[in-house]
Amino acid sequence: MSKILDGLKYSESHEWVKVEGNIAVVGVSDFAQKEMGDITYVDMPEVDDEVSAGEEFGALESVKASSELISPVSGKVVEVNGELEDAPEKVNEDAYAAWIIKVEMADASELDALMDAAGYKAQIGE
Amino acid sequence: MSEIEIPLGELQRTCLYDAHVALGAKMSPFAGFMMPIQYEGIVAEHNAVRQKAGMFDVSHMGEIFVEGPDAEAFVNYIFTNEVRGMAPGKVLYGMMCYPDGGTVDDLLVYKEFQADHFLLVVNAANIAKDFAWIQEQVKGFDCQVRNESADWGQIALQGPEAEKCLVAVLGYKEASALGFYEFCDVEYKGKRLILSRTGYTGEDGFELYTTPENIVEIWDLFVKAGVAPCGLGCRDTLRFEAGLPLYGDELSPEISPVMAGLGMFCKYEKDFVGKDALLDQKAGNLKRKLVGIEIADKAIPRAGYPVETAEGKEVGVVTTGYHSISLDKSICFALVDKDFAALDTPLCIRIRKKVFPGKVVKKRFYQTNYKK
Numbered sequence: 001m002s003k004i005l006d007g008l009k010y011s012e013s014h015e016w017v018k019v020e021g022n023i024a025v026v027g028v029s030d031f032a033q034k035e036m037g038d039i040t041y042v043d044m045p046e047v048d049d050e051v052s053a054g055e056e057f058g059a060l061e062s063v064k065a066s067s068e069l070i071s072p073v074s075g076k077v078v079e080v081n082g083e084l085e086d087a088p089e090k091v092n093e094d095a096y097a098a099w100i101i102k103v104e105m106a107d108a109s110e111l112d113a114l115m116d117a118a119g120y121k122a123q124i125g126e
Numbered sequence: 127m128s129e130i131e132i133p134l135g136e137l138q139r140t141c142l143y144d145a146h147v148a149l150g151a152k153m154s155p156f157a158g159f160m161m162p163i164q165y166e167g168i169v170a171e172h173n174a175v176r177q178k179a180g181m182f183d184v185s186h187m188g189e190i191f192v193e194g195p196d197a198e199a200f201v202n203y204i205f206t207n208e209v210r211g212m213a214p215g216k217v218l219y220g221m222m223c224y225p226d227g228g229t230v231d232d233l234l235v236y237k238e239f240q241a242d243h244f245l246l247v248v249n250a251a252n253i254a255k256d257f258a259w260i261q262e263q264v265k266g267f268d269c270q271v272r273n274e275s276a277d278w279g280q281i282a283l284q285g286p287e288a289e290k291c292l293v294a295v296l297g298y299k300e301a302s303a304l305g306f307y308e309f310c311d312v313e314y315k316g317k318r319l320i321l322s323r324t325g326y327t328g329e330d331g332f333e334l335y336t337t338p339e340n341i342v343e344i345w346d347l348f349v350k351a352g353v354a355p356c357g358l359g360c361r362d363t364l365r366f367e368a369g370l371p372l373y374g375d376e377l378s379p380e381i382s383p384v385m386a387g388l389g390m391f392c393k394y395e396k397d398f399v400g401k402d403a404l405l406d407q408k409a410g411n412l413k414r415k416l417v418g419i420e421i422a423d424k425a426i427p428r429a430g431y432p433v434e435t436a437e438g439k440e441v442g443v444v445t446t447g448y449h450s451i452s453l454d455k456s457i458c459f460a461l462v463d464k465d466f467a468a469l470d471t472p473l474c475i476r477i478r479k480k481v482f483p484g485k486v487v488k489k490r491f492y493q494t495n496y497k498k
């Protein structure tokens with residue numbers, strides 16, 4: 001069983017969003033990290049990069065596979081989790097503590113397109 | 127995260143399918159078969175083979191037998207390496223090529239103990255294609271070819287402790303006398319068992335061929351003896367570090383042995399299919415060459431990523447790449463324009479939106495540990 005936190009928003013492509021005012025904190029779900037296996041590298045954008053909802057903003061890499069990270073919201077990257085550069089395994093250890101980027105949202109109504117915990121639980125079917 | 131692909135279509139199972147499922151393997155389609163990708167994890171399995179011993183189900187590989195008065199002449203005609211004068215019990219690596227030099231497959235040729243008998247071991251994905259090619263070429267030669275792929279199971283036992291494990295579990299002391307690329311015939315439960323000191327990992331080890339029923343029993347004995355079952359995931363990371371090509375990535379109808387840097391397995395003192403084209407390429411008439419590239423970053427160069435010069439000109443493409451488990455470096459094989467193939471040539475790899483500088487290095491990234 002994968003862990004799903006209440007109070008977060010989830011995308012179909014397994015990213016989570018925690019809303020803090022106008023800032024969206026973005027990571028990947030516990031289900032996603034389990035599917036990937038041992039994560040060896042997190043490819044992240046840089047501060048001030050623009051991201052768009054539904055578009056790639058980086059990638060997770062395991063030994064075998066690379067998986068794109070899709071931004072759930074549009075806006076400007078205000079912070080990236082530099083800790084993951086040297087310790088990508090933190091995503092495996094606790095996917096909800098290991099946030100990846102913080103985005104200053106350009107359009108908070110984009111959040112309405114995301115799922116709540118119950119909706120995401122239904123999607124992954126566990 | 128992008129979508130996870132769901133496999134479709136008819137997939138074959140090897141004789142060890144139930145054993146993999148019982149061991150909790152993550153199964154995935156490969157070369158038309160449902161195969162184990164990993165059990166405990168790619169890194170743990172990779173390290174088991176480098177440090178102790180691990181075993182792979184390679185029952186999906188193809189076994190094609192060639193027999194008859196012209197068997198030697200025929201195998202020599204379709205195979206790039208030189209089989210004349212091979213002693214019984216010897217194994218040779220080489221390729222079959224098309225007339226234009228493109229690769230039909232890479233394979234092992236076994237010189238059997240019976241006169242005029244050869245065994246060809248080919249890649250699973252190519253069994254049907256290879257057998258059709260061989261049947262086409264054999265016309266005019268006095269020999270028979272038989273595809274017995276479905277009748278044989280195969281286990282690869284690999285790692286520095288492989289010999290110790292093999293002798294401890296099965297008792298065949300004659301295995302210790304085998305040098306690298308030598309084999310012997312023994313019996314298990316009254317059936318032929320081929321013990322071949324070969325492999326695809328860069329370590330010492332054996333490949334065992336026998337009936338599917340025997341393979342299931344032998345696998346079980348090795349499991350009980352504590353040999354780590356290993357999936358195709360680490361088979362790829364291991365062979366890659368050892369500088370060994372994978373058909374489909376580093377060899378193909380478009381990639382000849384000469385382009386892939388495997389000219390040492392092509393012998394020109396004989397006539398064989400593709401000889402003229404390969405000689406022409408060897409003389410410098412080729413566009414691309416396979417190289418190793420190392421980049422100074424943890425980002426991973428994957429198959430299909432473009433190779434560029436510092437000025438941003440695209441000069442090649444990655445064929446296989448990893449962050450190497452044994453060497454802790456990001457390295458890859460890449461096919462590049464021949465003008466950029468010299469050692470130490472600076473080349474960059476475009477990984478998604480970023481460009482990572484690196485340079486051409488030797489393809490054998492890992493110091494192999496074969497039995498002398």
